[in-house]
Amino acid sequence: MTTPETPDTSAERRGLPPGKMPELRVMPAPADANVYGDVFGGWIMAQVDIAGSLPATRRANGRVATVAVNSFVFKNPVFIGDLLSFYADIVKVGNTSITVNVEVYAERNRLQASIVKVTEATLTYVATGPDRKPRQVPPLETFQ
Numbered sequence: 001m002t003t004p005e006t007p008d009t010s011a012e013r014r015g016l017p018p019g020k021m022p023e024l025r026v027m028p029a030p031a032d033a034n035v036y037g038d039v040f041g042g043w044i045m046a047q048v049d050i051a052g053s054l055p056a057t058r059r060a061n062g063r064v065a066t067v068a069v070n071s072f073v074f075k076n077p078v079f080i081g082d083l084l085s086f087y088a089d090i091v092k093v094g095n096t097s098i099t100v101n102v103e104v105y106a107e108r109n110r111l112q113a114s115i116v117k118v119t120e121a122t123l124t125y126v127a128t129g130p131d132r133k134p135r136q137v138p139p140l141e142t143f144q
């Protein structure tokens with residue numbers, strides 16, 4: 001409920017994608033910066049890989065390995081102290097593979113609700129067994 005003491009800080013109000021929950025929210029620290037003081041692209045890639053692996057792991061009902069980064073676009077820089085939200089959606093399920101689209105939004109100044117889309121990527125994960133070999137993605141009807 002919104003009252004004068006508790007302003008409406010919902011995701012929609014702040015300009016984040018409506019009706020969706022981020023898989024991951026994280027704030028980069030000074031140790032994640034490059035030599036120019038902005039956030040190192042490799043750090044963002046690692047977080048995107050983690051965020052994408054979460055729905056893939058749920059769909060695979062077990063471990064997955066990243067087989068490919070199909071596309072990765074850094075649309076805007078990320079700054080230390082931005083609050084990043086990672087949204088991940090499965091876009092394709094194959095025999096053993098699961099492809100996930102990940103979108104990253106930065107809240108630059110949380111008190112002024114300044115939201116910027118900073119990154120978009122598509123990654124493919126492969127469901128693997130304990131032997132680390134590909135295994136079939138279980139059929140959807142096995143999930144209750």
Ligand SMILES: CC(C)(COP(=O)(O)OP(=O)(O)OC[C@H]1O[C@@H](n2cnc3c(N)ncnc32)[C@H](O)[C@@H]1OP(=O)(O)O)[C@@H](O)C(=O)NCCC(=O)NCCS
Binds near residue numbers: 098
């Ligand atoms: C992931 C791994 C187990 C897949 O084994 P593989 O023998 O290469 O697998 P396959 O050639 O049978 O391909 C498996 C699936 O991945 C897909 N795939 C393989 N290469 C791909 C690529 N470059 N882009 C997109 N999909 C690809 C295949 O199309 C196949 O999908 P499908 O079964 O849904 O049709 C193996 O490549 C591996 O261990 N790679 C290292 C993983 C890793 O260390 N990742 C980084 C840390 S998690």
